[in-house]
Amino acid sequence: MDKDHIKVIAFDADDTLWDNEPFFRETENRFCELMSDYLPAHTLERELLQTEITNIELYGYGIKGFILSMIETALRVSDHTIPSSALNKIIALGKEMMQKPVQLLNGAEEVLSELKKNYRLVMATKGDLVDQHRKLHKSGLGRHFHHIEIMTDKKENDYARLIGRLDIQPDEFVMIGNSLKSDILPVLTVGGFGIHVPYHTTWIHERIEGEVKHQNFQRLESLEELIPLFRLKRDTWP
Amino acid sequence: MDKDHIKVIAFDADDTLWDNEPFFRETENRFCELMSDYLPAHTLERELLQTEITNIELYGYGIKGFILSMIETALRVSDHTIPSSALNKIIALGKEMMQKPVQLLNGAEEVLSELKKNYRLVMATKGDLVDQHRKLHKSGLGRHFHHIEIMTDKKENDYARLIGRLDIQPDEFVMIGNSLKSDILPVLTVGGFGIHVPYHTTWIHERIEGEVKHQNFQRLESLEELIPLFRLKRDTWP
Secondary structure: OOOOOOOEEEEOOEOOOEOOHHHHHHHHHHHHHHOOOOOOHHHHHHHHHHHHHHHHHHHOOOHHHHHHHHHHHHHHHOOOOOOHHHHHHHHHHHHHHHOOOOOEOOOHHHHHHHHOOOOEEEEEEEOOHHHHHHHHHHHOOHHHOOEEEEEOOOOHHHHHHHHHHOOOOHHHEEEEEOOHHHHHHHHHHOOOEEEEOOOOOOOHHHOOOOOOOOOOEEEOOOHHHHHHHHHHHHHHOO | OOOOOOOEEEEOOEOOOEOOHHHHHHHHHHHHHHOOOOOOHHHHHHHHHHHHHHHHHHHOOOHHHHHHHHHHHHHHHOOOOOOHHHHHHHHHHHHHHHOOOOOEOOOHHHHHHHHOOOOEEEEEEEOOHHHHHHHHHHHOOHHHOOEEEEEOOOOHHHHHHHHHHOOOOHHHEEEEEOOHHHHHHHHHHOOOEEEEOOOOOOOHHHOOOOOOOOOOEEEOOOHHHHHHHHHHHHHHOO
């Protein structure tokens, strides 16, 4: 990977800098318990996923949309016989999610402190504005970033716009994240670099089939490996 | 108002460039009808407002939070006896709101076309990321703006951050909007200019008591009046 031109390093946040998906899975499990009189967990999960995917265009990503999709699913699969106390419980589960502490992933703080010495760092995350601002605030990582971009989606034209706004060329941009679908593939398509740092669990809607092979692509096992990777670049500077 | 230094003109969007509040009021009316077996409209409105204000810190502004607050209020005031069909109806009301066409206010298009010839224009709106992006897209106004800022809140430090990011001084910034509380007062406090263009209805949570008197403040009756106001400035340029 020829990184000599890189000016901006952009980081995804959820499951790249801090834990996120496990909170959704944990809430989903509690939702399944709550609804166990109506459907077995694996069927209910499929119903919920279907509701979420249908609603994404209207609701976008984030906890509020997730709560609304749980409520809608509960009403539908119970054929409107769900007791309202269960619906109250769903709202409470959602509010609880919003108040979780932010748990940084290993190395997040050190990696940002180190890389910002030589690069402009950007946080590029999709999701709900309030959720993401709250997590950024709790994370204490905000001071490392030159720019925070909370995106409604992470498709090719979303990245093209971001790169344009940063006033750089695509080959001066590298995106680091856990989702091949959202953080890596669209960036490669628009001519940027992508570094995949997998997280132990990926939401089914973010999964893709197959392997990525591309000259601008690299896969690391952990965030910490970014430090030697980008130090190499400094050494090759004239 | 001495506007000679103005470089950036920022516009609020909801009820400044396009209609918004009437959709919330219309949905609230339909919510009150739906719940008329439990509480009279004026009492229910008060209950809903209370729920919304309590939830703003967690949910922020926007339609998804509004739906969740209606559901929570419906469960509470019915003492959990609300039929689930009514809850489904509330979700449907919310989705309907999200799909409303965007109705521009008189002069919005012409004013932006004209002012962008001499100023950097910014859209500075608070609300839900997905809602606001959708409305911006439907409005067709995006091409007039140099920068779009969707803010979680519009307090003094939010404006100070925005002004810093625009790389200008506070007295080079003017904010135009319908809410004295959110668009005008905090901007005046941080040293910017504020132009109030009232809308015919204001959400109770956005209302303030008293009059604004400040050398950097001006009140206009309509957006169109901005054109002569800022043309004056051009004439006074050396």
